[in-house]
Amino acid sequence: MANRVRANGSGHDARAERPKPKVAPVLTNRTQRVFTRLDKAVGFPCLAYWTSTGGSICQNDVMAMSRLLESHQGRAEVLGLFVKSDGGNPEAALRLVHLLRSRFKRIVLFAPFECASAATMVALGSNEIHMGATSYLTAVDTSFKHQLSPVDHGNDLVNVSQDEVMRILKLWRTEKQGGNPFPEVYKYLHPLVIGALDRSSSLSIRICKELLSYHLRDATKSERISQELNSAYPSHSYPITAREASRLGLNIRELGREVELLLRELNFLYSTMAQPLLTDFDQENYHQNEICNILEVRGAQIFYHVDKDWHYRQSERRWVSMNDKSAWNHMSRDGRRWAREIIFIR
Numbered sequence: 001m002a003n004r005v006r007a008n009g010s011g012h013d014a015r016a017e018r019p020k021p022k023v024a025p026v027l028t029n030r031t032q033r034v035f036t037r038l039d040k041a042v043g044f045p046c047l048a049y050w051t052s053t054g055g056s057i058c059q060n061d062v063m064a065m066s067r068l069l070e071s072h073q074g075r076a077e078v079l080g081l082f083v084k085s086d087g088g089n090p091e092a093a094l095r096l097v098h099l100l101r102s103r104f105k106r107i108v109l110f111a112p113f114e115c116a117s118a119a120t121m122v123a124l125g126s127n128e129i130h131m132g133a134t135s136y137l138t139a140v141d142t143s144f145k146h147q148l149s150p151v152d153h154g155n156d157l158v159n160v161s162q163d164e165v166m167r168i169l170k171l172w173r174t175e176k177q178g179g180n181p182f183p184e185v186y187k188y189l190h191p192l193v194i195g196a197l198d199r200s201s202s203l204s205i206r207i208c209k210e211l212l213s214y215h216l217r218d219a220t221k222s223e224r225i226s227q228e229l230n231s232a233y234p235s236h237s238y239p240i241t242a243r244e245a246s247r248l249g250l251n252i253r254e255l256g257r258e259v260e261l262l263l264r265e266l267n268f269l270y271s272t273m274a275q276p277l278l279t280d281f282d283q284e285n286y287h288q289n290e291i292c293n294i295l296e297v298r299g300a301q302i303f304y305h306v307d308k309d310w311h312y313r314q315s316e317r318r319w320v321s322m323n324d325k326s327a328w329n330h331m332s333r334d335g336r337r338w339a340r341e342i343i344f345i346r
Contacts, residue, residue, distance in 0.1 A: 022277035046080035052274035055292025057088030087117025097125030132255035136239035
């Protein structure tokens with residue numbers, strides 16, 4: 001156990017010699033000042049939905065966003081949505097857009113950086129997508145970790161892509177190997193993984209069409225965009241820049257300079273909050289303290305705070321978490337200061 005007492009005859013607790021874990025900074029006071037300027041610059045309320053490389057779009061974000069929007073009563077005309085994310089759960093993306101659409105008639109999405117995979121799906125549900133020189137969307141083809149996926153050198157499950165499987169089968173036919181390729185594929189991929197990928201690919205196309213239907217009435221165009229985003233690109237991470245997204249048929253607008261500078265300032269503050277802080281105890285134990293997903297409107301901020309120990313279990317050749325105190329945190333104004341409250345989402 002990581003918390004074991006040293007067997008040195010003294011009864012001295014090894015934990016007493018451990019360094020104090022580093023703690024992620026919370027910069028709500030500074031980010032809120034940026035939000036005041038941002039709302040004024042665009043002329044309507046804005047919402048930030050930001051995930052670090054350690055976080056992703058997930059189902060719990062929907063409930064967190066619902067909590068964040070409690071102060072907005074009824075339907076408003078327009079919402080400015082700042083999104084920066086590498087992606088995540090496509091079903092969560094659909095639920096997030098549905099939640100926002102229940103409160104706002106139009107969504108203007110600002111994507112100054114990566115708006116990838118499931119985040120691209122969120123963009124599809126927006127009336128306008130504002131992009132700049134460093135902006136990009138990506139394909140939304142299926143890629144996920146299944147319980148029966150292969151493992152890497154660290155004994156962790158790896159992502160498997162539908163496109164990768166289809167390319168293996170295509171190469172088999174192109175090289176005229178003959179016979180049935182699946183017995184060879186099954187040596188590395190469980191049949192249930194392949195079945196799950198095919199099902200998930202159909203789901204991805206369905207979600208894209210549903211998201212586009214919030215503002216696009218042309219069913220033929222919606223079908224084409226959904227199919228292209230799911231199968232026309234050579235890799236899942238292929239960067240779809242503003243000019244290519246416009247050719248695809250999306251309503252792309254140029255990101256204004258003033259708004260872009262404010263979003264870059266906000267991104268810097270979020271990146272500072274979300275820096276991964278690791279405190280090493282010994283070769284087999286360390287502490288992780290990191291803020292992953294940040295959601296914010298003017299007057300409130302919610303973020304997911306990772307706070308736990310990690311121990312390397314030699315018998316299983318993998319890292320396992322211990323003493324997990326990770327939780328959602330809600331920052332709200334209490335007089336002149338910001339009060340921090342833990343909220344529970346299950």
